[in-house]
Amino acid sequence: MAPSMLSKAFLSLWTFSSAVRAYPNGPWYQVPLGENVLGDPTRYPTADDKHVDYVVVGGGASGLTVAARLSEDPSVTVAIVEAGKCPPALDWGFDTTPQEGADGRVKHFTNAKTLGGNSAFNLMAYMATSTGALQKWADEVGDDSWTYSNVAKYFQKSLNFTGIDPSKRRLNATPELDTSHVGHGGPLDVTYANYGQPFSTWIKKAFDQAGMLPVGGFMSGDMFGSSWVLDTINHTDGKRASSSKAFLQPILGQRKNLFLYNVTLAEKVLFNDKTATGVQVSRGKTIFTLSAAHEVIITAGGLMTPQLLQVSGVGDANLLKKYNIPVVLDAPSVGQNMEDHISFGIGHKVDVQTNSALKYKDQYDEAVEEFQGQQAGLLSSPGPDFGGFADIPLDLRNFSASTKSDLASFPKDWPEAFFISFPIDMGFPTDGYNYAMLFCTLMTPMSRGTISIKSASMKDSPVINPRWLTSSTDVEIAVAAFRRVRQILQMPVLQQNIIVGSEITPGSDVKSYDEIHHYLKQNFASMSHPASTCRMGKDGDKNAVVDSKGRVLGLDHLRIADASTFPFLPPGLPLGVVYMVAEKIADDIKHARKQQHSEL
Structure with a gap:
């Protein structure tokens, strides 16, 4: 596969519009990558x-979680x-x-522009x-209400779990x-897809051989091990359960105290001195408050909240003055400390569908027929459905002293990598064969990015x-994790049963540290998990933008309740975690x- 082709293919999978082009007549409009979330526009305010x-x-x-919870009070x-x-x-x-880490290339950063946000695709x-x-988290923000024992109820509060249908999913x-x-x-349906990918059943066996033993789901606070992954799928129709479908659609029009302004751009927060009083918005050429x-x-x-x-x-005064923006609060940490997950994988020809x-x-x-008739089969599955969390094994831990020091800063139950089956075609040949990949997502990112503005307008990116x-x-961890992916794919249970021929992507000739590093720079993909750009912390923490309840430090009546906080x-x-934070801050x-x- 040509350099950067993998990352481009991953991106095309990640975006709904590409999926629609790939499957123009089938249920990809409905599951797993999309839904018509807007409904009747006549229901919305002028x-x-x-x-x-x-x-x-x-x-x-x-946002929809917070709005739904607050509007419970009529x-x-x-x-x-x-x-x-x-x-x-x-x-x-x-x-x-x-x-710099991608050989100077500009990369697309997927960011949802629809009701439901990223939960919609x-x-x-x-x-x-x-x-x-x-x-x-609790220690850094000085608030024990953020410990697992105290937030477990918020992880659960949104959910409506239903078990599998054994008549549709193989035993x-x-x-x-x-x-x-x-x-x-x-309100939010979670379940397992009615189709368990055959490739994933073999990956499960390989994970067992690799020491990633079953953990019984990733909901207990224990991440190490392997599990089938819970998905936000509506159990009655097999379609995606986005936040729009779960939190908004059942109440929109029913609650007279809830007003949805869609196709409406928030241009700026309005202030009276240090107190937020509202938002200036625009719909088309009409500006209103x-x-x-x-x-x-x-x-x-994580991208647009700091913007x-x-x-x-509200931000670095020097940046604001550059664009003639009146300074409400000099807050240099706004838009700093950005973290994101990156992924990469290795591909093979396989002897399973x-x-x-x-x-x-x-x-x-x-x-299509199987999905429409039974909500079963290939189109009922999101694809990547079995994963495992683990540290890099000892034989691959030839790390520098600085890397060892960085890794020592994480809690012991924080895994270094997430490995997940990827039985999805990523631009492989149309030659009658089936292809699949094993992907890895790094869980301990140390690189830190920034979000800033290039004008005084939200209409500019x-x-x-x-x-x-x-x-x-x-x-160092990425190279080691890549080698671990290759080790897992060499497990006898895979090589003797489903893998056909030699490695397709990137190919067995990519071996040395420098060769792997070069491949990763050319082909890694962002998971589009931007976080920490308006960090939560203690009052007096120079890196903090909000306190432990999401209130913007130094201002009144302004709060943030998303991944930027x-x-x-965190690992996973x-x-x-986004739903949990929204539920907790709404409370x-x-x-x-x-x-x-x-x-x-």
Whole structure:
């Protein structure tokens, strides 16, 4: 596969518009990569000034969760501002600056522009994180309410878990899950797909041989081991359960105190001295104001939350003055400390059916019929469905002293890598064979990036500089993890049963440290998990932007409730942590409001 072809193929999978082009007539519109989330536009408010109690900026996983929870009280009015509209306008089209860790190339950074945010077209995996990571979180923000024992209820609160349908899912792909760690009766459906990928059943055997033994789900606070991955799939129709479908659609139009302003851009937060009073928004050429009697809550994500703060006058004063933005608060940490996960993989020809089959009309038509009739088969699966968390094994740990020191800063239950089956065709030949990959996502990123502005307008994209693979620690671990992927794929259970021929991507000639490093620079893919750009921390922490309840330090009536507040990017895939943070901060807001009323 040509240099950078893998990362381009991964990106095309990650974006809904490419999936629609690949499968124009089938259920890819519905599962797993998309849905019509906007409904009837006549239900939405006109572009006029309005006064509400809370304005929520951003209609993604966190924003819709917060808005739904606050509007449970019929006496509370809530407005949601979301720039997105219906497909294919699902992505903001952001690119990074030239990246040193990618040989100077500019890379696309996927960022959802639709109701539901990234939950409307990600790979749907739902998991918690490690107990030690959450203890570290609590320690760094000075608030024990963030320990695993205290936030487990928020991981569960959103969820409605249902088990598998054994009539549709093969018995050799039966998940093991301790259901005491998942919620029942919440708005967000989580389950296992009705189709367990055959490639993944063999990867499970290989993980067993590699020492990644079954852990019974990634919800208990223990991440080490392997498991079938829980997905946000609606158990009744097999379609994606995005935050829009789970939290918004059931109540929109039913709650007269909830107002959705979609296709509406938040231009800036408005202030009276240090107090947020509302948001200036625009729909087309019409500019109007949504005033907030209590709070403005920003949930625009790791890229656009810091951008919105900066254009509103909250950020590094020198940067703001450059664009003639009046300084409300000199906060140099806004847009700093960005973390992200990166992935890479190795591909083989395999002797089991994978999503390569969907390239052929007869097999694709059969899959469509099976999904439409039974919500089963290839199209009912998100693809990557079995994963394992582990550290790099001893025989590959030829790390420098600085890398060892960096790794020692993480809690002991924080795994270094996540390995996941990837039975999806990534631009391989159309030659009648099935292809699959084993991917690895690094869990201990040390590279830190930045988000800044290039104008005073939200209509211009932010300056995104993730600085991937600029830390020597990240490079050393990436090379070692790549070698571990290769080791796993050489396990006898795979070589003797399903792998056909030699390694396809990148090829067995990529062997030395420098060769692997070069390949990774050319081919790694961002997981689009930007976090920590408005870090949570203690008052007085120079790197903190918000306190442990998401309140922006130094300002009143302004709060943030998304991944930008993470004090660090915890191990695992972050969708579950995003929902947890939203549920917890929504509860904090409700408790504060109740306390205020009791004091009157």
